[in-house]
Amino acid sequence: MPELLLELFGEEIPARMQARAADDLARLAGAALAPLLPQAPMTFHGPRRIALSCTVAAGVAETRSSERGPRIAAPEQALAGFLRKHGAARDALRQEGDFWVLDRISPGIAAAALIARELPGLLRRFPWPKSMRWGGSSAFTWVRPLRRILCVLDGAAVPFDLRDGGDDGHGVVADALSEGHRFLAPAPFAVRSRADWQEGLRARFVIADAAERRARIAAGLRDLAATEGLHVAEDAGLLDEVTGLVEWPVPMLGRIDAAFMDLPPEVMQVSMRVNQRYFALRDGAGRAAPYFAFIANIPGTDGGAAIVAGNERVLRARFADARHFWDADRRHRLESRVAALDGITFEARLGTQGERVRRLMRLAAMIAPQVGADPARAERAALLTKADLVTGMVGEFPELQGVMGRYYALHDHEDADIADAIRDHYAPKGPADTVPLAKVSVAVALADKIDTLAAFFAIGEKPTGSGDPFALRRAALGILRIVRENGLRLPLRPLFADVLHASGWPIIEEEICDFLLDRLVVQMRADGARYDVVQAVRHFADGEGSDVTLLLARAAAVGAMLGTGEGANLLAGYRRAANILRIEERRDGPHDGPVEAALLTEPAEEALFTALAHVEADVAHHIAGENFAAAVESLATLRPTLDAFFDRVTVNDPHPEIRRNRLRLLARVRAAMHLAADFSKIEG
Amino acid sequence: MAATRVRSESFQALILRLHAFWSAQGCVILQPYDMEVGAGTFHPATTLRALGRRPWRAAYVQPSRRPADGRYGENPNRLQHYYQYQVIMKPSPPDAQALLLESYREIGLDPLRHDFRFVEDDWESPTLGAWGLGWEVWCDGMEVGQFTYFQQVGGIAAALPSFEMTYGLERLAMYVQGVENVFDLDFNGAGVRYGDVFLRAEREYSAYNFEHADTGMLVRHFADAERECAALLAARLALPAYDQCIKASHLFNLLDARGVISVAERASYIGRVRTLARGCCEAWLDGEEPANRELISKT
Numbered sequence: 001m002p003e004l005l006l007e008l009f010g011e012e013i014p015a016r017m018q019a020r021a022a023d024d025l026a027r028l029a030g031a032a033l034a035p036l037l038p039q040a041p042m043t044f045h046g047p048r049r050i051a052l053s054c055t056v057a058a059g060v061a062e063t064r065s066s067e068r069g070p071r072i073a074a075p076e077q078a079l080a081g082f083l084r085k086h087g088a089a090r091d092a093l094r095q096e097g098d099f100w101v102l103d104r105i106s107p108g109i110a111a112a113a114l115i116a117r118e119l120p121g122l123l124r125r126f127p128w129p130k131s132m133r134w135g136g137s138s139a140f141t142w143v144r145p146l147r148r149i150l151c152v153l154d155g156a157a158v159p160f161d162l163r164d165g166g167d168d169g170h171g172v173v174a175d176a177l178s179e180g181h182r183f184l185a186p187a188p189f190a191v192r193s194r195a196d197w198q199e200g201l202r203a204r205f206v207i208a209d210a211a212e213r214r215a216r217i218a219a220g221l222r223d224l225a226a227t228e229g230l231h232v233a234e235d236a237g238l239l240d241e242v243t244g245l246v247e248w249p250v251p252m253l254g255r256i257d258a259a260f261m262d263l264p265p266e267v268m269q270v271s272m273r274v275n276q277r278y279f280a281l282r283d284g285a286g287r288a289a290p291y292f293a294f295i296a297n298i299p300g301t302d303g304g305a306a307i308v309a310g311n312e313r314v315l316r317a318r319f320a321d322a323r324h325f326w327d328a329d330r331r332h333r334l335e336s337r338v339a340a341l342d343g344i345t346f347e348a349r350l351g352t353q354g355e356r357v358r359r360l361m362r363l364a365a366m367i368a369p370q371v372g373a374d375p376a377r378a379e380r381a382a383l384l385t386k387a388d389l390v391t392g393m394v395g396e397f398p399e400l401q402g403v404m405g406r407y408y409a410l411h412d413h414e415d416a417d418i419a420d421a422i423r424d425h426y427a428p429k430g431p432a433d434t435v436p437l438a439k440v441s442v443a444v445a446l447a448d449k450i451d452t453l454a455a456f457f458a459i460g461e462k463p464t465g466s467g468d469p470f471a472l473r474r475a476a477l478g479i480l481r482i483v484r485e486n487g488l489r490l491p492l493r494p495l496f497a498d499v500l501h502a503s504g505w506p507i508i509e510e511e512i513c514d515f516l517l518d519r520l521v522v523q524m525r526a527d528g529a530r531y532d533v534v535q536a537v538r539h540f541a542d543g544e545g546s547d548v549t550l551l552l553a554r555a556a557a558v559g560a561m562l563g564t565g566e567g568a569n570l571l572a573g574y575r576r577a578a579n580i581l582r583i584e585e586r587r588d589g590p591h592d593g594p595v596e597a598a599l600l601t602e603p604a605e606e607a608l609f610t611a612l613a614h615v616e617a618d619v620a621h622h623i624a625g626e627n628f629a630a631a632v633e634s635l636a637t638l639r640p641t642l643d644a645f646f647d648r649v650t651v652n653d654p655h656p657e658i659r660r661n662r663l664r665l666l667a668r669v670r671a672a673m674h675l676a677a678d679f680s681k682i683e684g
Numbered sequence: 685m686a687a688t689r690v691r692s693e694s695f696q697a698l699i700l701r702l703h704a705f706w707s708a709q710g711c712v713i714l715q716p717y718d719m720e721v722g723a724g725t726f727h728p729a730t731t732l733r734a735l736g737r738r739p740w741r742a743a744y745v746q747p748s749r750r751p752a753d754g755r756y757g758e759n760p761n762r763l764q765h766y767y768q769y770q771v772i773m774k775p776s777p778p779d780a781q782a783l784l785l786e787s788y789r790e791i792g793l794d795p796l797r798h799d800f801r802f803v804e805d806d807w808e809s810p811t812l813g814a815w816g817l818g819w820e821v822w823c824d825g826m827e828v829g830q831f832t833y834f835q836q837v838g839g840i841a842a843a844l845p846s847f848e849m850t851y852g853l854e855r856l857a858m859y860v861q862g863v864e865n866v867f868d869l870d871f872n873g874a875g876v877r878y879g880d881v882f883l884r885a886e887r888e889y890s891a892y893n894f895e896h897a898d899t900g901m902l903v904r905h906f907a908d909a910e911r912e913c914a915a916l917l918a919a920r921l922a923l924p925a926y927d928q929c930i931k932a933s934h935l936f937n938l939l940d941a942r943g944v945i946s947v948a949e950r951a952s953y954i955g956r957v958r959t960l961a962r963g964c965c966e967a968w969l970d971g972e973e974p975a976n977r978e979l980i981s982k983t
Contacts, residue, residue, distance in 0.1 A: 298799055
């Protein structure tokens with residue numbers, strides 16, 4: 001089958017957009033060229049080009065079909081409508097029996113013609129996240145200027161252009177030419193096939209395949225680090241980004257002046273990774289080594305000496321800047337900066353950071369005893385949580401908030417648990433982040449998130465389907481994770497109520513707790529856990545003081561029971577009872593009156609009556625003792641008795657009072673089950 | 685061709701070389717605009733000339749004031765007053781990247797010896813209501829320029845997208861000369877250093893910007909400039925009106941450096957300057973040629 005190669009070559013494409021663009025190209029070309037049945041697609045992406053190759057059919061054959069029209073006897077309008085619909089003239093019709101028939105011929109098309117017809121529109125509508133205009137002659141937009149299109153089918157160019165009326169499409173015409181490395185081999189060269197193109201590029205200092213480039217970079221870094229007895233700190237995200245920044249990767253190693261090695265590792269990391277895309281190196285013991293690695297796009301005519309020297313110089317300047325802030329910031333005690341927070345707006349309607357800190361102090365001290373922390377220490381940590389926002393380092397590198405506060409606190413001889421709490425009170429910052437476990441940190445981290453939720457709900461800034469500008473979902477998930485992963489017994493509702501009340505905000509803690517439980521269900525669903533069980537028990541959150549740990553223990557016990565054969569049968573019995581009741585109660589109203597022992601006639605219903613009395617007491621007792629496993633075990637003992645009841649007893653007895661009594665018995669079964677969970681919410 | 689050029693170029697020689705290079709590309713070589721601005725983009729030769737359909741090529745040095753970046757002359761890499769070299773070509777030529785790289789060769793940076801890269805950096809000026817797409821230009825990991833294809837200015841879509849290039853001259857000169865402290869730059873190749881010219885100014889202006897600027901007066905002047913700009917726009921005097929817009933922008937920067945603007949107020953000040961900029965851009969287009977009216981109304 002003929003091979004198609006399409007390369008879109010232009011000015012540098014942002015690294016983060018390349019892979020997605022290659023996927024989009026494959027998807028859109030697959031659809032546009034579908035009549036040619038494209039096979040075995042391969043995609044390529046890099047800083048200056050995205051490309052696609054596949055095999056296609058040589059063309060689409062001519063097809064004939066016949067369309068039956070109206071009866072010969074039909075009114076004239078029907079025939080006119082048929083002709084209009086098919087764009088046909090009357091003399092194209094022939095007669096077949098009682099009907100008009102139209103013979104239609106779809107002409108065949110050669111692959112090259114179809115490709116040339118389809119691709120311009122595909123490129124015009126290409127879904128770049130952001131496109132731009134350039135030059136003065138065309139409205140065709142692309143991510144950055146598109147300079148060249150290579151389109152080769154079976155060894156020959158497929159010419160097409162992007163012209164549109166008076167618009168010259170930037171004068172780009174597809175041909176069989178590609179270009180190599182911008183500096184090392186800039187002249188265009190002719191291409192006959194995908195393999196030819198890839199080898200031609202390799203000879204011209206371009207690795208076209210992103211996966212190969214990435215592997216080369218990883219191996220090159222590893223080998224280079226090994227020459228100094230070091231290894232590269234794992235960083236898959238940086239590796240991906242750098243793969244999109246170079247066509248001809250050349251790993252290089254730079255030195256870091258010893259004078260900077262006492263900077264906090266996080267500070268070095270920001271300068272190196274975020275600003276410079278450098279890789280950090282570690283020694284055998286995992287300590288930061290005084291080297292950095294980076295990937296150049298060219299070997300350099302002097303063996304890379306100038307490139308290494310230049311990069312070392314840049315990093316030196318950045319570290320010198322950081323060093324300045326590091327030294328200057330430590331001349332002031334962290335505590336002395338708290339006052340300045342009164343001059344910093346937290347949110348226009350919610351006052352200053354200073355006010356927020358005072359709320360956090362109060363809240364952290366209140367939470368502390370419930371999580372095993374010393375209230376005075378939690379309050380002290382809360383006082384200092386936001387002080388680093390007014391330091392020079394955090395002003396320069398906002399992503400270091402919290403981290404710098406911890407260092408400055410340690411420098412001031414604050415206790416380690418207080419310093420750690422300053423850093424960790426933002427945690428968890430996302431699903432991949434760890435949850436604080438130290439007691440003071442837990443108290444302050446919870447206070448921070450509870451205050452955030454309460455404050456933004458109070459001013460009506462709830463997350464919507466499309467937006468969550470204040471990251472309230474993240475705050476809610478943070479609370480849930482801290483509670484769960486620490487196994488905390490912490491009723492949340494009273495805490496929200498207290499914050500709202502103390503700040504004079506509307507008393508909407510119920511709404512906030514509902515939001516939290518919604519997030520819990522979403523999280524369980526995302527984890528692949530039984531979220532329906534949580535739905536079945538969430539109404540107990542009220543009675544249990546919105547103690548998430550207790551709620552989850554109940555849900556876990558119910559879920560475990562439902563996982564057994566016994567539990568599944570019990571659920572079936574419950575549903576049978578509930579269905580009968582739903583139908584009968586719709587007619588009669590609720591059957592919740594007392595069961596009369598005197599009206600029980602069958603041994604099976606007597607047995608159920610007796611068993612229920614025992615199980616009800618047992619379940620209530622275990623639930624009061626928070627032993628949910630024992631409570632559901634006790635419920636499960638009802639199973640054989642309930643099954644026997646359904647086997648042997650007819651609920652709808654001809655005597656109305658016996659029928660009513662049996663319905664009441666079933667209502668009692670339902671109520672007993674509901675002591676543990678609302679089983680009607682269970683799915684499946 | 686330029687690989688062997690001497691490394692120790694003086695600061696002023698570097699400017700002269702850039703002038704010669706861009707002059708050869710058909711640029712009008714202009715002198716700095718005679719007002720305080722935060723960046724070379726504010727020069728009317730860029731902001732206003734980027735609009736409309738009339739082709740335009742210009743290059744100039746623009747002293748740029750960033751009051752908040754002052755460090756009293758104590759930081760080797762930070763200045764509250766520095767020089768930008770600004771190039772604008774409208775419409776953007778097809779070989780803009782190649783021209784730019786050629787200009788680096790001219791000042792002694794050979795792209796076969798150094799590692800040049802174009803790293804994504806979208807540019808936006810909220811005060812000018814302007815944005816564009818482009819890159820930071822990196823040389824051996826250092827940002828040596830900002831390359832932008834203008835898409836919009838003053839809230840008006842650019843009819844002919846321009847290519848804009850901004851070089852940070854001090855940083856570039858430090859790299860070419862191999863100097864680690866900006867104040868040690870060889871200014872004229874004859875014994876005068878950058879610090880001899882500017883160190884005292886950095887100290888005094890830092891003190892002014894951070895400690896002495898009379899904020900009450902600055903607030904009044906901002907309101908004055910805003911009012912004057914509106915009055916001049918009503919008289920269809922685009923260029924004098926734009927001067928008042930520039931003034932308002934710089935006064936805002938000073939107020940910001942003094943730390944007296946809250947987060948909420950900040951957005952409002954930026955919005956006020958943007959309104960002025962938009963009015964000036966519309967008035968400029970309107971006065972250029974009547975055919976431009978449709979460009980205004982389309983946005």
